[in-house]
Amino acid sequence: MGKPILEIKNLEKVYNETTHALQGMNVSFHEGEFVVIIGPSGAGKSTFIRCINRMIDPSQGEIVFDGIHMEKMRGKSLRKQRSMIGMIFQHYNLIGRTNVIKNVLHGRLGHMSLMNSLCGRFSKEDIQEAATLLKQVGLDEQMYKRADELSGGQMQRVGICRAIIQHPKLLLADEPIASLDPHSANKVMDTLYKMTCERGLTCIVNLHQVDFAKKYATRIIGIKAGRIVYDGTPNDLTDEMIQNIYQGKEEQIVLKQSHQSVFLKEGMANG
Numbered sequence: 001m002g003k004p005i006l007e008i009k010n011l012e013k014v015y016n017e018t019t020h021a022l023q024g025m026n027v028s029f030h031e032g033e034f035v036v037i038i039g040p041s042g043a044g045k046s047t048f049i050r051c052i053n054r055m056i057d058p059s060q061g062e063i064v065f066d067g068i069h070m071e072k073m074r075g076k077s078l079r080k081q082r083s084m085i086g087m088i089f090q091h092y093n094l095i096g097r098t099n100v101i102k103n104v105l106h107g108r109l110g111h112m113s114l115m116n117s118l119c120g121r122f123s124k125e126d127i128q129e130a131a132t133l134l135k136q137v138g139l140d141e142q143m144y145k146r147a148d149e150l151s152g153g154q155m156q157r158v159g160i161c162r163a164i165i166q167h168p169k170l171l172l173a174d175e176p177i178a179s180l181d182p183h184s185a186n187k188v189m190d191t192l193y194k195m196t197c198e199r200g201l202t203c204i205v206n207l208h209q210v211d212f213a214k215k216y217a218t219r220i221i222g223i224k225a226g227r228i229v230y231d232g233t234p235n236d237l238t239d240e241m242i243q244n245i246y247q248g249k250e251e252q253i254v255l256k257q258s259h260q261s262v263f264l265k266e267g268m269a270n271g
């Protein structure tokens with residue numbers, strides 16, 4: 001196993017003082033792992049992945065990425081640390097009116113001077129690398145088309161190139177195939193897996209589809225009601241465990257909330 005790249009300690013997220021989306025998560029990720037997170041809708045998968053790069057601020061806990069505490073960072077130093085983390089989104093987040101190669105080059109913005117990034121002045125090396133990446137994912141003919149002329153699967157492969165050109169140490173993918181048909185989904189997962197493996201990158205992917213998780217993951221984490229209930233190899237994940245992950249979600253969240261509401265009422269009574 002590679003050395004740890006990300007360590008999460010007691011991570012909690014409470015929305016609106018009532019919804020305990022993450023209830024104290026402890027987990028480490030190592031270099032070169034391809035980890036798939038599964039769990040029912042509302043289990044906390046997106047919240048977890050978005051706390052890692054601080055798109056969402058955690059309520060409590062530690063996020064140590066590459067030896068640095070992400071949860072304490074602000075402003076410029078947060079942006080710098082974030083530039084080492086690539087992100088792939090369910091809805092691609094491309095700029096539709098801009099051409100494909102420019103969308104890929106946007107992945108370099110975090111590494112450029114303010115002036116160059118404002119003027120969109122990309123180096124020859126960056127342009128060359130963007131073109132090579134697009135070729136590798138089979139999109140060389142689409143390079144100068146507007147991004148909104150592409151299919152969903154093609155857009156997601158552009159999203160992968162944009163994340164890879166960042167030269168990240170960690171790649172996060174939040175439901176990257178949820179909007180795709182099975183054929184495109186396979187192609188996107190093949191691309192993601194190949195590109196991360198070739199570079200020895202650590203990749204954490206949220207997926208709804210257990211079959212895809214089993215096909216690609218080196219490790220699967222099951223989340224239920226904001227807690228890790230499975231952490232192991234795809235082979236060890238039995239049908240019974242899958243059933244356990246996908247059942248009884250509402251019960252646990254409501255239970256925690258009702259505890260808190262009792263606590264709040266008691267607090268009010270005392271006050």
Ligand SMILES: Nc1ncnc2c1ncn2[C@@H]1O[C@H](COP(=O)(O)OP(=O)(O)OP(=O)(O)O)[C@@H](O)[C@H]1O
Nearest residue numbers: 015016019021039040041042043044045046047048
């Ligand atoms: N911005 C928000 N404000 C309030 N509650 C939120 C917010 N985002 C998420 N939640 C709640 O937090 C819990 C976890 O949501 P999250 O989106 O992380 O789950 P998920 O496993 O990614 O679900 P899905 O697979 O449906 O995307 C849910 O109960 C959800 O309703």
